[in-house]
Amino acid sequence: MRYGPAVRRRKLGAQLRALRAHAGLTSGEAARLVGWHQSKVSRIETGRSGVKPADVRRLLDAYDVRDPELHELLVVLAGSDGDGRRHWWHAYRGLLPSTYSDFISLEAQADSMRTLENSVVPGLLQTPEYAREVTRAVVGGTHGGKVDTLVEVRLARQAVLRSNKPLRLSAVLDEAVLRRNVGGPEVMAGQMAWLQEAARLPHVRIQVLPFGVGAHIGVSGPFVIFSFTNRSDLDVVVLDHLTSSLYLEQKDDLQLYEAAFDSARGQALSPGDTLDFIAGLADGA
Structure with missing residues (x-):
């Protein structure tokens, strides 16, 4: 590791x-x-x-x-693109931890991303209001400038879903992610609406793990798997922590996390049923 x-x-x-x-x-x-x-x-x-x-x-x-x-x-x-130009996140150098910059660069170049989340909506699927509330909770309410910067970075990351060759995103969310009241009813209503919209994108797959499945592999913690077409030796697992991120690159680790993700996806609601589930929550069901 x-x-x-x-x-x-x-x-x-x-x-x-x-x-x-x-x-x-x-x-x-x-x-x-x-x-x-x-x-x-x-x-x-x-x-x-x-x-x-x-x-x-x-x-x-x-x-x-x-x-x-x-x-x-x-x-x-190595740190730049093929033309030698600086990537957008380099403008935040010195403001972002190196592991976060690494995460963003992998996210920007990966062909696909699989993420299992048991706490909050993944960053690529957050609304600005939701992102602000989550960021404020993590860095504290006394760092207004830092909150603004981190929210700006999080929203800029979402461009990977709108590019000419968009990132293929598969997200499995514990029901707790949708039940957690982040920022109040208005913020959550906007977040639910955006999840429904994002879930209809052809390159985005969202599935919910309902409470009814009981204990599942995701209770051990969230993780992300980045994959590169025809370059499995470049795939990497990322475990996010409060002050840093841990990157796993060994084949055995990758196989274990891929199996864990497949297990969670198999227990989760189908994408269609997930849309109905989110719509029901949004309607107060």
């Missing part, structure tokens, strides 16, 4: 090592091609040191990697 930045370095390094091997090069030969010492290539491949986006591009060119999506993903793992 490692924290976000280390996970990114390790995943990037492992991918670069595999691409070098596929190109039939030793680390020494790769270093000579790009004009480096062999030790630099080794440090990058083992995740012991970070690597600049420009250096990733040099290595990918040296390995004759022509897949544009792979180019973009690996350069993003």
Whole structure:
């Protein structure tokens, strides 16, 4: 188990090592091609040191990697996009914990996201009013400026659901998420309406785990699984805590959490029944 930045370095390094091997090069030969010492290539491949986006591009060119999506993903793992431009969340550097920035970058590049939540509505599905109430509860009422910034970031993250190639989101919510009165009746009414609207998007799947199922795997805590098409070795599980996030990258961990999510999804209401359930709550049923 490692924290976000280390996970990114390790995943990037492992991918670069595999691409070098596929190109039939030793680390020494790769270093000579790009004009480096062999030790630099080794440090990058083992995740012991970070690597600049420009250096990733040099290595990918040296390995004759022509897949544009792979180019973009690996350069993003190094901290920027393929054109060298800064991502929107870089404007908040110094204001956001590094693990949160890591989470946002993974979210922005992932093909799909599976999330099991037992406490609050997932950030990508929150209304501005709901997000403000949740954020205020977490950081305290005396940090108005910080609340504003975090809410702004949370809402900006939701652009992944509206992009030309939107993130595929599958969310399993404990009934407690919908029953918890966050911000009062008006805020909850708006949140319920937005969940119903979001659930009708073709790339969003929302399911509710009703109280009637009793104990379920989600009672152990919420989690997120990010997946990348045809790149399962880049998949990662994120466990969120009050002051940090824990990133799990090992295959055994991924398999356990994927099985846990499938179990919860199997116990949950179908997407159609979930819409009816949310509508019933919104109507006061």
